[in-house]
Amino acid sequence: MTETLVSYSTIAVYSAMAIYALAFVMFALDLSRRVAAPVAAVGVQRAHADGSTIVLEKVDAPAGVTNAPRYLRAAMALTIMAWVLHVGAAVFRGVAAGRVPWANMFEFTLTATAIIVGVFLAVQFWQDLRFLGVFVSGFVLIALGVATVNFYVDVVPLPPALQSAWLVIHVFVASLGTGFFALGAALSIVQLLQARRAAGKAAGLRFLDTLPGADKLENMAYRMLVVGFVLWTFTLIAGAVWAERAWGRYWGWDTKEVWTFIIWTLFAGYIHARATRGWRGSRSAWLAIIGFSAVVFNFTIVNLFFKGLHAYSGL
């Protein structure tokens, strides 16, 4: 029974990866097609009824959407399809193991990336951030590839230290926070590109003209990152409560605790930078990117190469 479910999960992961790859190509095509968009918008011609004159009208096109809708819509549809399979893979894995599917590095990567895509899809209801699809699908594809090739482990039962309700809460909220940090960092990268373009550099990246300006991107990144920061704060506290139960102390400067603290401090710095004269704009964007890099570092390098109590990679 377990093996059947695990094989379903594996098939679903590989299918999801294939579709994410297609979605990535579509998102990229969409961005490349946007190059011509502003020119096309200006050049729209309408013949008026009297037939004697042709009036050129500039049609105010919503940024990039009308010009390359096919690729973008296809990319979004593929992403949703891949995501359904992706969530299915995580669910099958969880049912196979009889617990939450995030007890080792493979499962955590599987679930956290599903949550990142979930956050990406959910925020579309609030803001049109489909242009981040290249980043999200690419990032998730790489993460899933590394997870299936390098992190894969068989389903094993939970060691006593992980048998706690806090496993559900602490790790889930951490992944949710990671999802918001990822999108915030992606927006910050686009913001930096946009700022470079505004300064006359980055001339090749003409699709930037169809995206929101640096200020708008900065505001959106900020809103993503403060949500991530709140979730991260909760993760840190929930982790401390759990550590008190399982390890007998709420804080012990374990390597993972140190890096969680560093990340918290970096994003606290980011929020302060946004309120400090001379630090708004590109500087705070760099802080956001450094902060997300620290999140990735914490999950990969610290898990695999640093000695500590969070030794649950299963590798």
Place this chain on the structure above:
Amino acid sequence: MASSPLSDDTPTDSTRPQGHFDSPETIQQPRLGVVGYLRFFWRQLTSMRTALFLLLLLAIAAIPGSLVPQVSSDPNGVIQYKANNPDIAPILDQLQVFTTYSSVWFSAIYLLLFISLIGCVIPRTKYHFDALRARPPKTPARLSRLEGFTTRTAIGGPAEAVAAANALLRKSGYRTEVYDNSVSAERGYLRETGNLVFHTALIGVLAAVGIGGGFGYTGQRVIVEGYAMTNTLASYDSFNPGRFFTDAALEPFSIAVDSFVPTYEIENVSALGQPIDYVANVSTTLRGATPQKATIKVNEPLHIGGTEVYLLGNGYAPVITVKDMAGNVVFSQPTACLPQDANLRSNCIIKIPDGLAQQVGMIGFFYPTAVELSDGTLTSSYPDSINPVASFFIYTGDLGLDNGRGTNAYSLSLDNLTQIAGGKSGTPAIRLGVGDVADLPNGLGTIELTAIPRFVSLDVHHDPAQAWVLLFAVLVVIGLITSLFIPRRRVWVKVVESKNGTLTLEYAGLARGDDPGLDAAVAELADRHIDQLGAATSTTRIRVKP
């Protein structure tokens, strides 16, 4: 001194050396300078820029402690690191890198950060306290310059329209003030309150951590099944008191370990022998009351007398019985063997200074499920005791216990010992199953593996401020959410009478901090206001879209 040092009628001043207390330069400038510099440094310390700098510095300063083992979390790792890196270790030691988080430089950064924080929070609290009692400010002359500016047109009396706007804003949680034909309203004071709660709670966390660490203690004790410990200093294997610890903090309780029951995976092939559950069944006695039965599990510590008892480790403690040639028991007790791998291959040290013809030391190797490898050595293939075997290297000579110095019970100094069994001694190591008896070499006596009880390693923690840390941590989260997501905004409604008898209603807002929903809020207010006016005046109204 009546005359001023600066006045012309004190010619002697010019003769004084520079820096003299009576000379104008040295009297006036340094005095102002000290205060000025102090104020300057205080301003610098409490500035945003410094807070940001210290935050980022704190993040960087925390990194070395994750790269190098720390005395607090991994003392054995530190010893090993020093042995492996003899060149750089003394330098790191000098720089306190092995105790990063209590080092002078790390402490300096976070203390400066918290001083900066306090210096920022106090004036802001005062300012906010005043703002809470202040009236919303006067309506600006030109609302059209503000955010979300929109207008509506209605028919009716201006006073009526102002009253309706006032009531509407009050109902929406605004604090309002009517100025002539306009309403000035402000809401979201909670945003700043939350911000102050967040920062104050951080100070609270730091203080509670400090107090808890100062008055609390942690102790470790290994207990074999069937044995007990009392909560006294002498009964701990290791003990770390806080700075202000006194013996009075030790609640008089005792814990007897009745049994330890591990459960291992037996079905899942890829996880055979993986621990599923550890349960220590104990009897506790608090202040001489009747004993209570209790269990301690990994995620379920025992609470007793304001103290937490955690189950952090376990292993085997084989009972070894050694008799002399006459059959007198000279040694019979369990010895905790330290687990070396997941299948509980364990090592232990036995020292018998008295009773035999010579002092005897043993290095024991215990295998709960022994299997022989191709080279004839043993290992353990499963953590439970299915085929328990113990083997011993035996040494005679000087154990080094007679000089009165304390020695580590878990290590044996081989300097003055001669190996008489195992290794290169020529005599094979002694192997015993449970109940087996073997002769010791050289006619010293006999050795028996009598029983193999388990031991548990208990951590006892007392932290009187732990609940406070949690309380402040919860306040941190509440304060953070409040300060980030409650919009603070000002909104104005102005009623302008037109010549034709209609009213032009102007609406505008001002964000104070990040407020993405301001424009929508102003528009919604305008719509609701005009709806209400319609109901109140019951006349047809004209709505003009801007």
